[in-house]
Amino acid sequence: MPNRTYRVLHIDDDPALARLVERALTRRGYAYEHAGDAQSGMDRIAMGGVDVVVLDHFLDAGTGIGVLAELQAAPSPPPVVYVTGSQEPTVAVEALKAGAADYVLKTVGEDFIVLLTSAIEQSIEKARLERQKELAEQEVRAARDRAEILLTEVNHRVANSLALVAALVRMQASAVTDPKAKDALNETQARISAIAGLHRRLYTSDDVRSVSLDSYLSTLVEELDTAMKAAGHQSRVRLDLAPLTIPTDRAISIGMIVTELLTNAYKYAYPDNAAGEVRIVIRKASENRATLLVEDDGVGWDGTGKAKGTGLGTRIVSAMASQLGTTISYGDGRGGTRMSLELTLDG
Numbered sequence: 001m002p003n004r005t006y007r008v009l010h011i012d013d014d015p016a017l018a019r020l021v022e023r024a025l026t027r028r029g030y031a032y033e034h035a036g037d038a039q040s041g042m043d044r045i046a047m048g049g050v051d052v053v054v055l056d057h058f059l060d061a062g063t064g065i066g067v068l069a070e071l072q073a074a075p076s077p078p079p080v081v082y083v084t085g086s087q088e089p090t091v092a093v094e095a096l097k098a099g100a101a102d103y104v105l106k107t108v109g110e111d112f113i114v115l116l117t118s119a120i121e122q123s124i125e126k127a128r129l130e131r132q133k134e135l136a137e138q139e140v141r142a143a144r145d146r147a148e149i150l151l152t153e154v155n156h157r158v159a160n161s162l163a164l165v166a167a168l169v170r171m172q173a174s175a176v177t178d179p180k181a182k183d184a185l186n187e188t189q190a191r192i193s194a195i196a197g198l199h200r201r202l203y204t205s206d207d208v209r210s211v212s213l214d215s216y217l218s219t220l221v222e223e224l225d226t227a228m229k230a231a232g233h234q235s236r237v238r239l240d241l242a243p244l245t246i247p248t249d250r251a252i253s254i255g256m257i258v259t260e261l262l263t264n265a266y267k268y269a270y271p272d273n274a275a276g277e278v279r280i281v282i283r284k285a286s287e288n289r290a291t292l293l294v295e296d297d298g299v300g301w302d303g304t305g306k307a308k309g310t311g312l313g314t315r316i317v318s319a320m321a322s323q324l325g326t327t328i329s330y331g332d333g334r335g336g337t338r339m340s341l342e343l344t345l346d347g
Helices: 017-025 038-047 066-071 088-097 110-174 181-202 213-230 248-269 314-324
Strands: 007-011 031-036 052-056 080-084 102-105 210-212 238-241 245-247 277-284 289-296 338-344
Touching: 007 017, 007 038, 017 031, 017 110, 031 038, 038 052, 038 066, 052 066, 052 110, 066 080, 066 088, 080 088, 080 110, 088 102, 102 110, 110 181, 181 213, 181 248, 181 314, 210 213, 210 248, 213 245, 213 248, 213 277, 245 248, 248 277, 248 289, 248 314, 248 338
Parallel strands: 007 031, 007 052, 052 080, 080 102, 238 277
Antiparallel strands: 210 245, 277 289, 289 338
């Protein structure tokens, strides 16, 4: 007997069978209603409050398959137990494909009532579990949406805060006269801007888990180029970036590497602020791997010996490359500097 009173709608044009089913189900604690044709049955379902439908295959106006099709098109239809006197298995298969929760063969005797009651109970339990699953999925989607909104707001605020810090550093750099201090502050401002730019991309992105690397680096290089030209450096940058999407945490490290390598190229590749070209290239090597190249035609360096300046940029590059699980490879230093990294795209 059910824990609460479930309402069963029986659609069948056989009044004798309907009375038999009614007596059996009411004894087991069900509320029973009978509809003698498909249309009255559909009208009753539309009123709501029906927990399960017992639907006969042969009806005066056709078969129950058409009723099933019409019922499945309705919003939140109740489960259907399909009853058929046909021994053809194709009828049961067709009913299940049309959306029936279960089917019962119509036989003479108590076995039919036992099987029908069992099918009704199982259909009600299955519908209950499906409703619980749907509610749980809705709660998960709502929680995910709230988390994404919150994360977008966090990235927005972080980007704004970093942009403010970068502006303060830039103001400080313009206020000092010592060339080394000015360069150090400009480099610090570039590093902050690299991270801020990534957070700007995140709060305008549909998916905060990944970043379009080519778009991110294009914006990053454009901002860095503007700052370096304002500081008197004349090098020009040429980009050749394959379209790639990469996890956010890896994009941060790559952005820092490009910032440091490009800054060093601006400062040291062409002495006395002479004009020259710096090339940044990303080539996709396979589905999961790509190569990053930063190269110039300047004085050249093969990666050995003491780095120019404080060496902080070189240490940052090595640290970021280590986080990415890769290393920097240098060319022979003749005819310019060539640095490459092998990147794994999916982390």
